[in-house]
Amino acid sequence: xxxxxxxxxxxxDLAWTGLMYGLTLAAFAVLLWPLFTVFSxxxxxxxxxxxxxRPTDAxxxxxxxxxxxxTLAIVLTSLAAALxxxxxxxxxxTEGFDPEGWAARVLRCSLDILxxxxxxxxxxxxxxxxxxxxxxxxSILAGGLTLACMILPTLARSMAFSLESxxxxxxxxxxxxxxxxxxxxWHVLVPVALPGICAGIVLALTRALAETAVLLFTSGYSDxxxxxxxxxxxxxxxxxYDLSTNVPGGNSNAYGSAVALLLLLAVLSFSVHIITRWMxxxxxxTTTRSH
Amino acid sequence: MSxxxxxxVLERPASDASCANSLAGGxxxxxxxxxxxxNCTVVERVSLRVQRNSVTALIGPSGCGKSSLxxxxxxxxxxxxxxxxxxxxxxxxxxxxxxxxxxxxLRRQVGMLFQRPNPFPxxxxxxxxxxxxxxxxxxxxxxxxxxxxxxxxxxxxxxVHDRLDSSAMALSGGQQQRLCLARALVLDPDVLxxxxxxxxxxxxxxxxxxxxxxxxxxxxxxxLVTHSLSQARRVADQVAVFWKVDGVGKLIECGKAxxxxxxxxxxxxxxxxxxx
Numbered sequence: 308x309x310x311x312x313x314x315x316x317x318x319x320d321l322a323w324t325g326l327m328y329g330l331t332l333a334a335f336a337v338l339l340w341p342l343f344t345v346f347s348x349x350x351x352x353x354x355x356x357x358x359x360x361r362p363t364d365a366x367x368x369x370x371x372x373x374x375x376x377x378t379l380a381i382v383l384t385s386l387a388a389a390l391x392x393x394x395x396x397x398x399x400x401t402e403g404f405d406p407e408g409w410a411a412r413v414l415r416c417s418l419d420i421l422x423x424x425x426x427x428x429x430x431x432x433x434x435x436x437x438x439x440x441x442x443x444x445x446s447i448l449a450g451g452l453t454l455a456c457m458i459l460p461t462l463a464r465s466m467a468f469s470l471e472s473x474x475x476x477x478x479x480x481x482x483x484x485x486x487x488x489x490x491x492x493w494h495v496l497v498p499v500a501l502p503g504i505c506a507g508i509v510l511a512l513t514r515a516l517a518e519t520a521v522l523l524f525t526s527g528y529s530d531x532x533x534x535x536x537x538x539x540x541x542x543x544x545x546x547x548y549d550l551s552t553n554v555p556g557g558n559s560n561a562y563g564s565a566v567a568l569l570l571l572l573a574v575l576s577f578s579v580h581i582i583t584r585w586m587x588x589x590x591x592x593t594t595t596r597s598h
Numbered sequence: 599m600s601x602x603x604x605x606x607v608l609e610r611p612a613s614d615a616s617c618a619n620s621l622a623g624g625x626x627x628x629x630x631x632x633x634x635x636x637n638c639t640v641v642e643r644v645s646l647r648v649q650r651n652s653v654t655a656l657i658g659p660s661g662c663g664k665s666s667l668x669x670x671x672x673x674x675x676x677x678x679x680x681x682x683x684x685x686x687x688x689x690x691x692x693x694x695x696x697x698x699x700x701x702x703x704l705r706r707q708v709g710m711l712f713q714r715p716n717p718f719p720x721x722x723x724x725x726x727x728x729x730x731x732x733x734x735x736x737x738x739x740x741x742x743x744x745x746x747x748x749x750x751x752x753x754x755x756x757x758v759h760d761r762l763d764s765s766a767m768a769l770s771g772g773q774q775q776r777l778c779l780a781r782a783l784v785l786d787p788d789v790l791x792x793x794x795x796x797x798x799x800x801x802x803x804x805x806x807x808x809x810x811x812x813x814x815x816x817x818x819x820x821x822l823v824t825h826s827l828s829q830a831r832r833v834a835d836q837v838a839v840f841w842k843v844d845g846v847g848k849l850i851e852c853g854k855a856x857x858x859x860x861x862x863x864x865x866x867x868x869x870x871x872x873x874x
Contacts, residue, residue, distance in 0.1 A: 405679050476716040480778075483674055484729040484785065485706035494728060495718055592724030593765045 345565045352563025362530050366550050367557050371564055373532040375571070377447060377540025380533060381526055382515045382575075384451025385458060389511065392455075393462035400467040402492055415464075422460035429457045430524035438525055448536040450526025457521055458511040465510060469503025470496055498590035505583040509576050516572055519544045543568045624650035624691035626671070626789070626819065631685035633666040633675065640666050641847035643685070646838055650691065653811060653820045655830035655855070658840030658870070663847025664823045667840075668791050671821060672708040673701045692788065706733060708789040709782030714798045715774035717766035717781070722758050725766050725777060726784045733785065748784040752776040752810055772803025779810065790814065792822045796829065808833050827873060831859050839867045 360370035396414065404411035433453025443449040473496045481491035497504075519542075527539030528549065541549070547564045550557035626648040633641045641663025648654045656664040669675045670683055688694065692707060717725050726745045735741060745762075749755040754776050758769070766777055775795060782790060792811070796804040811820055811833045824830050830837055837859070838852040851864040862868045 474716075476712070476714065477718055479674065479677065480712065480716045480718065482677060483672060483705055483710040483712075484732075484781065485702045485704075486729065486732050487702055490732050494732065499719055591719060591765070592721035593763065 342569075345562060345569065348559070349562035349564075349566035352559055353566050357563055358567065361532065362546075362560075365554050365557070366530065366546065366560055367554060368560070371543065371546065371560075371567060373530055374541055374543050374546045374564070375567070377526070377533050378516065378543045378571070380447045380536065380540060381451045381454060381522065381542050382512060384448060384536060385454035385515050386508070386512065388452055388455035389459045389462055390508070393459055393466055396459075396463040397466035397470055398492065400463070401470040402488065402496075418460040418463050421456075422464065425520075426457055426518055427520040427524075429453055430521040432456070433521060433525040443537065445525065445527030445529075445539045446537045447526055447533055447540040450522045450540070450542070451536070453521050453525045454515050454518060457518065458514055461514060462507055462511045465507025466500075466504050469500035469507065472503060473499040494590075498587060501583055501587050501590070505579050509579050512575055512579070513572060516542075516568065516575075517544055518542070519548050523548075543571070624689075626650070626821075627686075627688040627690060628667075628671075629686045629688070631667060631670060631683065631687065633663060633670060634682050635678065636680045637682075639846050641840070644840075644849045646849060646852060648819065648821055649836060650819045651815060651817060652835040653815045653822060653833050654836045654838065655834035656821065656823045656838050656840060657825070657827060657830050658847075659842065660825070661847070662840040662842045664840050665793050666847075668793055668821060668823050671789070671791055672705045672710055674705075674710070676701060689789070706785050707787050708791060709785060709787035711775070711779055711782060711790065711792045711795045713794040715771055715778050717769070717774050717777050719765065719767050721763045722766050722769070722777060723762040725781050729781060729785055744784050744786075748780040751783055751814075752780045753806065754780060770803075772799050772806060775799060775803065775807060776810070779807070783814075787818070789819045789821070792820060792824075794823055794825060797825065804829070827871065831855065839864070839870065841866050841870075 357370040358375065359372050361373055362371060363369035396418070400406075400411055400414055404414070430453065433449060433456070437443050437449040437452050438445060441449075443452075477495050477499055478491060481495040482488075486494070522542045522545050526542060526545075528541055528545065529539035530541050530546070531538075533540040543564055547561050547568065550561035550564065628644060628646040628648070631641070631644045632639060640661075644663075644667060656668065658664055666675065666681075671687060675681045675683060689707075718728070720728065723745060726748060727741050730741050730744060735744070746755060746759075749758065754773060757773065758764075758777075766774065769777060775798075779790075779795075796807050799807065808829060811822065814820060815835070822830075822834065834855040836853065837855045839850050839858065839862075840847050841850045842848075843850075851858060851862065851867045858867065859871060862871050
């Protein structure tokens with residue numbers, strides 16, 4: 308006997324679906340609105356000349372060349388200092404200590420607490436320790452090292468998470484082949500965890516690029532072209548902050564700098580992605596994409 | 599030979615040096631082996647003699663300690679912090695002094711195949727050459743020869759020889775498991791441990807692996823954990839039946855496969871084998 312199933316509209320289901328679509332659109336709008344504002348106000352300022360000339364008239368006119376150089380120097384210093392420490396901490400968390408032992412718990416807890424500390428506190432620490440006690444003064448080096456302390460927890464935790472997620476099957480498989488723990492770590496787990504590790508680096512890079520409070524205290528305001536890591540240098544986020552709060556008539560260059568910051572972030576993220584892919588291909592010996 | 603952590607208890611008494619590398623005779627002697635996790639014993643006082651160059655199947659219901667026992671044979675249980683082992687394992691034809699001290703040397707001689715295919719997410723070639731390089735074999739021609747031999751031995755060469763630099767993850771489940779077998783074979787181990795190697799495979803791939811097991815057992819000792827009684831009947835020369843008695847895994851019967859399947863002695867084995 309043929310059954311006829313009447314199609315009935317489920318209004319509750321329809322309402323929930325509509326709500327989900329609405330919330331998704333709202334989330335998109337919240338994300339896109341600031342981007343739209345920055346790009347619509349800043350694109351007209353952005354030009355090669357803006358990127359490659361010095362700021363003049365307290366930043367109201369001219370470009371941001373020394374600012375970009377200082378920013379890159381600060382960020383690269385912080386990554387160079389934080390990466391080895393973070394990797395070491397991540398390896399100890401996943402391979403060195405018993406995951407349930409007290410040492411791993413203390414380290415995890417310390418990283419979590421450090422990760423939750425407001426950046427201004429790191430700024431004060433950097434001012435007192437790097438600038439004054441180590442006598443580095445207001446410098447790119449002091450700023451970079453303070454930033455390194457700030458991004459260390461994020462980096463270490465994301466690296467540890469990536470190494471933990473590299474399936475235990477690979478760990479056991481490597482050990483069953485008679486490989487030492489070091490070989491399993493370097494030749495199996497690190498290549499497998501590489502995309503996650505690099506995602507953590509991008510995250511840390513984003514935090515470092517966006518940081519203002521730490522650098523106000525440690526690397527200073529100077530908008531001259533830095534000649535060494537011991538020179539004071541103004542990062543781009545500090546430059547945007549300064550132009551929009553302390554310099555009347557600096558808004559248009561502030562927006563231009565914000566667009567440059569977003570583009571710099573995109574370029575750096577893309578570069579890390581490309582380097583990751585290249586490294587993973589050479590480490591895993593593949594010439595075609597894995598499925 | 600006493601209790602304690604696995605890394606220290608699996609002492610191997612000195613073996614007869616004249617037996618080394620001989621294809622004739624030999625056995626793996628497991629004596630009074632007990633395995634505990636956090637003081638909870640999972641398998642107790644197992645004594646078993648595994649004949650060399652044959653297939654020994656460990657069968658029994660889940661949770662009776664077959665896999666735990668298997669992992670003791672290449673000391674993979676060293677990776678589990680809360681695991682402790684008592685008893686001894688002796689490979690009669692191997693240099694006991696060397697193996698007793700060096701787990702990596704032992705694992706080179708005792709390869710392993712796992713329940714689920716676990717190739718590294720590397721290229722097919724790198725999956726095989728990687729272990730060779732780590733064990734000090736650097737000559738390109740030797741590496742290429744060994745890779746080809748291992749892939750031919752598992753019947754994978756014809757299927758993959760033109761895409762050795764493609765990712766191993768692009769292979770089918772059965773191919774991946776054969777690649778893992780080739781990865782173990784490329785080191786030319788004397789013993790192969792297999793932990794339910796066909797449980798994640800389709801019947802055609804299972805048949806291929808079973809044919810390989812039979813072929814490999816001519817010059818290698820294979821210890822196989824399986825839940826498939828029909829598989830044990832098809833491939834095993836000897837069978838050891840495990841059962842959980844009072845919450846602890848014990849060996850209740852062992853012998854030639856035909857004897858155990860056709861004339862089981864223990865009442866529990868008789869009941870269990872009704873499912874075969």
